[in-house]
Amino acid sequence: MAPPPFRSAARWEHFAHGADVGLRGIGPRLSEAFEQAALALTAVVTDPAGVDPARPVAIACEAPDPELLLVDWLNALIYEMATRGMVFSRFRVALDGHRLTATAWGEPVEPRRHQPAVEVKGATYTALAVARQPDGLWHAQCVVDV
Amino acid sequence: MDTAQLTRLNDFAWRIEPRGPMRVPAILYASEALIRDMDQKVYEQVTHVAALPGIVDAAYAMPDAHWGYGFPIGGVAAFDPGAGGVVSAGGVGFDISCGVRTLTTGLTAQQLDPAGRRLLAEALFTTVPAGVGSTGRLHLDGAAMDAMLAGGARWAVEQGYGEAADLERVEEHGCMAGARPDAVSAQAKKRQRNEMGTLGSGNHYLEVQAVAELYDADTAAAFGLAAGDVVASIHCGSRGLGHQIGTEFLKRMVIAAPEHGIHLPDRELACAPLDSDLGRDYLGAMRAGINCALANRQIITHLARRAFAQVFPDARLALLYDVSHNTCKEESHDVGGQPRPLFVHRKGATRALGPGHPDLPEAFRSTGQPVLIGGSMGTASYVLAGTATSETRALSSACHGAGRAMSRHQATRTWQGRALVDELAARGILIRSASYRGVAEEAPGAYKDVGAVVDAAEQAGLARRVARLAPLVCIKG
Numbered sequence: 352m353a354p355p356p357f358r359s360a361a362r363w364e365h366f367a368h369g370a371d372v373g374l375r376g377i378g379p380r381l382s383e384a385f386e387q388a389a390l391a392l393t394a395v396v397t398d399p400a401g402v403d404p405a406r407p408v409a410i411a412c413e414a415p416d417p418e419l420l421l422v423d424w425l426n427a428l429i430y431e432m433a434t435r436g437m438v439f440s441r442f443r444v445a446l447d448g449h450r451l452t453a454t455a456w457g458e459p460v461e462p463r464r465h466q467p468a469v470e471v472k473g474a475t476y477t478a479l480a481v482a483r484q485p486d487g488l489w490h491a492q493c494v495v496d497v
Numbered sequence: 498m499d500t501a502q503l504t505r506l507n508d509f510a511w512r513i514e515p516r517g518p519m520r521v522p523a524i525l526y527a528s529e530a531l532i533r534d535m536d537q538k539v540y541e542q543v544t545h546v547a548a549l550p551g552i553v554d555a556a557y558a559m560p561d562a563h564w565g566y567g568f569p570i571g572g573v574a575a576f577d578p579g580a581g582g583v584v585s586a587g588g589v590g591f592d593i594s595c596g597v598r599t600l601t602t603g604l605t606a607q608q609l610d611p612a613g614r615r616l617l618a619e620a621l622f623t624t625v626p627a628g629v630g631s632t633g634r635l636h637l638d639g640a641a642m643d644a645m646l647a648g649g650a651r652w653a654v655e656q657g658y659g660e661a662a663d664l665e666r667v668e669e670h671g672c673m674a675g676a677r678p679d680a681v682s683a684q685a686k687k688r689q690r691n692e693m694g695t696l697g698s699g700n701h702y703l704e705v706q707a708v709a710e711l712y713d714a715d716t717a718a719a720f721g722l723a724a725g726d727v728v729a730s731i732h733c734g735s736r737g738l739g740h741q742i743g744t745e746f747l748k749r750m751v752i753a754a755p756e757h758g759i760h761l762p763d764r765e766l767a768c769a770p771l772d773s774d775l776g777r778d779y780l781g782a783m784r785a786g787i788n789c790a791l792a793n794r795q796i797i798t799h800l801a802r803r804a805f806a807q808v809f810p811d812a813r814l815a816l817l818y819d820v821s822h823n824t825c826k827e828e829s830h831d832v833g834g835q836p837r838p839l840f841v842h843r844k845g846a847t848r849a850l851g852p853g854h855p856d857l858p859e860a861f862r863s864t865g866q867p868v869l870i871g872g873s874m875g876t877a878s879y880v881l882a883g884t885a886t887s888e889t890r891a892l893s894s895a896c897h898g899a900g901r902a903m904s905r906h907q908a909t910r911t912w913q914g915r916a917l918v919d920e921l922a923a924r925g926i927l928i929r930s931a932s933y934r935g936v937a938e939e940a941p942g943a944y945k946d947v948g949a950v951v952d953a954a955e956q957a958g959l960a961r962r963v964a965r966l967a968p969l970v971c972i973k974g
Contacts, residue, residue, distance in 0.1 A: 369564040369570075371905075418764075419751070419752075422748070429744075434687055460630040462931040463931075466934050467628065467698075468629075468905075468938055469698045470630075472740040473591045475587075475765060476747070476751065476765040477567070477763075477765050494566075496591045
């Protein structure tokens with residue numbers, strides 16, 4: 352039986368930006384790169400492994416191009432984190448042209464257990480890029496202001 | 498940054514000649530050592546700013562400049578509305594009107610024995626909400642939110658937070674004129690609903706400090722400072738409301754730039770003509786954000802007074818001054834010998850009005866404006882004063898802090914939060930924080946040498962040193 356193709360290729364990473372944090376989602380499909388970027392966003396605040404994906408929150412946004420859509424997606428999550436007092440650890444993203452619909456699963460933040468390092472103020476257009484790499488994987492990245 | 502790209506004006510001033518799309522030169526104030534340590538991105542960003550429509554005089558970088566968003570952090574730029582000038586959401590930043598206020602306490606460091614210091618740390622930590630997800634006691638909706646956005650610290654005092662005498666010691670006398678609550682979205686207001694009177698996180702703090710060194714005893718006395726005095730400093734901004742205003746207007750300005758005929762070499766430079774509906778809406782919303790920050794610091798002041806009173810009933814917390822370092826303000830400046838109304842962006846830069854300026858409260862007319870420079874948990878903060886040369890150097894502006902030397906990721910690999918708290922406690926500095934990881938990310942060693950930054954600011958004539966403050970207790974956001 353063949354292994355699930357490319358699934359293991361989806362991942363996230365942080366990159367350095369002077370005062371703040373750069374985040375990069377990587378995946379075989381653009382939607383997976385967006386999901387991974389969301390995980391990288393949570394990792395700025397707390398270890399995603401410690402967040403119970405108990406409660407779903409629906410998110411939708413729209414922007415004129417994939418880069419602005421990435422920033423909108425991350426800002427929508429930042430808004431939900433701030434106004435609901437939640438952290439998220441599981442994401443499902445569907446892209447349809449300029450429209451994104453998604454579900455984020457998470458739980459209310461508990462300072463003692465999650466040890467949240469910092470709250471994210473907003474996703475920025477700095478080091479913003481959404482592009483398919485020569486190896487076929489999508490990269491979706493930007494710097495977030497903390 | 499390679500100094501070969503710069504024209505050296507003197508030991509503390511460097512110039513980038515206008516070339517390509519640059520409309521004005523760029524001027525950087527720093528020692529050679531600070532310039533060499535400065536990110537090359539500062540060069541790129543300050544030259545981009547110099548190319549924006551309607552920029553006047555020069556694009557400036559302060560000694561603590563580092564890679565920001567479109568504009569460098571530690572950047573100053575003024576625009577003429579009559580010459581197609583612009584206002585930029587990125588040039589103000591996400592944390593609108595983030596700033597520092599310092600209060601004298603009437604206590605001396607000797608009175609803060611180890612036991613008293615511990616009690617004070619606990620009282621402040623339990624009284625002032627800090628850290629991710631913390632909420633205030635005050636919940637604003639509808640009309641109350643709009644009144645706060647229009648009234649700033651003045652509104653807070655009217656609600657019983659603090660004293661009328663505080664307002665004289667806040668920029669704009671505690672209330673930014675021209676705020677338009679109607680230009681602030683429902684989302685931004687919702688994000689702020691439970692966040693009034695909270696410190697936030699990241700580099701925000703409430704710190705109890707001792708006056709460790711005086712550089713100018715007369716000016717210090719005029720500021721109410723003597724060696725060995727205890728003061729309290731609050732560093733925070735406009736919380737979720739400011740962040741949401743920044744987020745929303747950045748996007749609107751990016752999308753509208755082509756219709757305004759503005760070419761953006763970097764989307765983060767997003768801006769709109771001052772003379773446009775979008776520019777006016779942003780100014781109205783941003784000014785409401787300034788009021789939110791002023792009200793927030795006023796409420797936290799009230800909470801700090803309560804906490805101090807629990808432990809030291811004789812303490813009397815009086816506001817020295819409150820400065821904002823992420824703003825765009827309409828000011829009159831001399832350009833080519835003529836006063837001109839300009840919109841001055843200061844992103845990670847503090848206003849530094851010199852002696853005699855009409856906007857200064859009477860107490861500071863002869864000394865110049867107090868300029869409050871935040872440090873990091875284990876190092877120093879500084880009180881400076883605006884000088885007679887501040888105006889001609891950089892439109893009456895100075896630095897705002899140390900600036901990071903190391904990324905957060907690198908800091909967490911270098912330090913452990915708990916060990917750091919213990920190490921600082923052994924030095925007599927008590928840290929209280931909800932997050933050890935947050936403490937590690939804010940390790941003092943992750944910041945540049947704030948002493949070198951203020952020394953350069955003084956040598957460059959931006960502001961002069963009055964006092965150095967050493968930390969005793971730090972409530973980390």
